[in-house]
Amino acid sequence: MRAVNLADAGFLYLEKRQTPMHVGGLSLFTFPQGVNRHRFLGELLEVLRTQEEYRRPFGEFVTSGRAGPLGPLYWEHDTHLDIDYHVRHSALPQPGRYRELFMLVSRLHSSLLDRSRPLWEMHLIEGLQGNQFALYNKTHHAAVDGVSAMHMTNAMYSSKKSARSEHSPLSRATYERYKQSKLKQQAVHVDLKSKEMRTVMEAMRQQFDTTTNLMSAFRRFGGAFFGRSGNLSVPWHQIPHTSINTRVSGSRRFVAQSFAFERVRGVCKAMDGTINDIVLAMCSGALRRYLASQKERPTHSLKAMAPVSLRDDDDLDSSNAVGFITADLATNVFDPEQRIRKIQASMAAGKALLQSMTHAEATLFMQLTQIPVLLTSVLGLAGKFPAFSTVISNVPGPREQLYWNGAALEGIYPASVVFDGFAMNITLVSYKDQLDFGIVACRRSVPQVQRMIDYLEESLQELEEVAGIRTVPGKRRRERTGAPAVKIAGEAGAAASPKTKTITKTKTKAKATARAKTAAPNSTRTKGTAGVKPKHAPPT
Structure with a gap:
């Protein structure tokens, strides 16, 4: 047995029936041309169910x-691992739209x-329209964070269409091969000073600097709480x-969508911001619209927990190495240009705080500041005293086309964690030339979360207008606060997808429903916007 470290154990202690603490992901694939689908899926199942050292x-x-349930936790080797329990084969009900896929993922998530078994599952899903199939996986947060999960994805797939794998994606052989190839790509830096023997005075000076930096960081942190630290x-x-x-509650809703990376990067260049700034601004505008649709418009701004990776570049093995920046989403600011400037200032202040410390100091600082957040959750107080409004996480992913035994990977849609006080989680992965959003929310607390997909598109269009990229005749349209005119994934009667949505004309309700038309998939492409050009449009 080996001990579970404190950071990983926190996710295990926080878990209860209402708050499952696993993270997941939905991957969409296109079948290789000319293959027998049933035979191909059978071969993939054989690979996934390969019995080997994990x-x-x-x-x-x-x-x-x-020591019993109140004692320390340990990882113990499972000598009777039942691979058929962990790797499952599912089929969607007809007609196999993305709506049915999202409903299945919502239920699985x-x-x-089962804590008596290794904490992971994989579900190979067939019956999807458009010559596609899907893979949903979930792993306990005690075992992975967003970055380590992306390393798993990279290890599982290949940039070569002809590549074939005979090993399980979770096997030690698969991961060691990926790890070695990753380490070879990294430049080797030798710090000659680290080889010198430190004197006692040097060690004392380093300890003094660490204490001084941490005290300064906590002063700024405390000052911000009382409104004395600017942005x-x-x-x-x-x-x-x-x-x-x-x-x-314990039930979840999952929706997903892809957006063209070029659109976000265009706003980024025009507004002199980072990709994270624009993503947060997109989410801010979408949340404004969503809360207004629920008859809510709080006076104070929503604030997002924006996770940041604290792992070294060559650290591929840590389960969790994550800190966070508190981002002011400026949802109480009507003007979108002023809103994005306030978001930029907030993110810059958060980054400056972390950059004022060494890597080790920042890691310790984050661990100490996360303790109250964990305590309020353990004590059941997070719903009454939320530390943040939501979680918005941007995970860097592969920038090249990937394949799984010849099947093209079309999108990677993350499904993360929600718990008391944080009933909605927005996570995105950058893949190829797109940003893949996955939104998870409590089914009871956050109704009609599927509207967020449409609101994200509207928010991005608004930012494009402000940046001068997208020209709209006349005045900028007012923010819509009611139900979206666009039916999106998960709504009754919608055949939408992460890359598809149904545009409804607004005459009468009956005529609008009768004349619903489906736009091309792959991003939220509407007239006048630059979506990702689809390659495989699913039938509707």
Whole structure:
């Protein structure tokens, strides 16, 4: 047995029926041309069910040892791993639209992982329209974070269409091969000073610097809480109570969508910001619209927990190495240009705080500041005293086309964690020339979360107008606060997808429904916008 470290154990202690603490992902694939689909899926299942040595902790389960449930937790090797339990084959009901796919993923993402077994599952899903199939996987957050999950994805797939794998994607052999190729790509830097023996005085000076930097960081952190640190945002400070900051049930809703990376990068260049700034601004505008549709418009701005990776470039093995920046989303600012400037200032202040410390100091600082967040969740107080409004995470992914035994990977849509006080989670992955958004929300606390997809598109269009990229005759349209005119994934009667949505003309309700037309998939492409050109449009 080996001990579960404190950061990973936190996710295990936080878990209960209402708050499953696993992260997942939905991958969409196009079948290779000319293959027998049933035979091809059967071959993939054989690969997934290959019995071999798994990398840690995928061949281990969690136990509390002799100390009982209140004692420390350990990873213990599972000598009787039942691979058929972990790798499952599912089929969508007819007509096999993305709506049915999202409903299945929502249901799978709601259930707890069995702690008496290794904490992961994979579901190969067939019956999807448009010559496609899907793979949904979920792994406990104690075993992976967003970056390590992306390393798993890269290890599983190949940039070569002809590549074939005979090993399980979770096997030690697969991961070691990926790890070696990754390390070879990284430049080797030798710090000659680190080889010198430090004197006692040098060690004392380093300790003094660490203490000084941490004290300075905590002073700025405390000053921000009392409104004395300019643009720096911190947890709990003026967090408004909304429907996305309540206690959650155990049921989940999942929706997804792709957006063209060039559109976001165009706004980024015009506004002199980063990709993260524009993504946060997109989410800010979407959340404004969503809350208005629920008859909510809080006076104070929503604040997002924006996770940042604290792992070294050559660290491929850590389960969780994550800190966070508190981002002011400026949802109380009507003007979109002023809104994005305030978001930029907030992110810059958060980054400056982290950059004022060394890597080790920043890691320690994040661990200490996360303790109150964990305590409020453990004590059941997060629903009454939320530290943030939501979680918005941007995970860097592969920039090249990937394949799985010849099947083209079309999109990677993350499905993350929600818990008391954080009833909605927005996570995105950059893949190829697109940004793949996955939104998870509590089914009871956050109704009609599928509207967020349409609101994200409207928000991006608004930013393009402000940046001068998208010209619209006349005045800029007012923010819509009611139900979207566009039917999107998950709504009754919609055949939408992460790359598809149904545009409805607005005459009468009956005529609008009768005349619904489906736009091309792959991003939210509408007239006048630059979406990703589709290659395979699913039938509707």
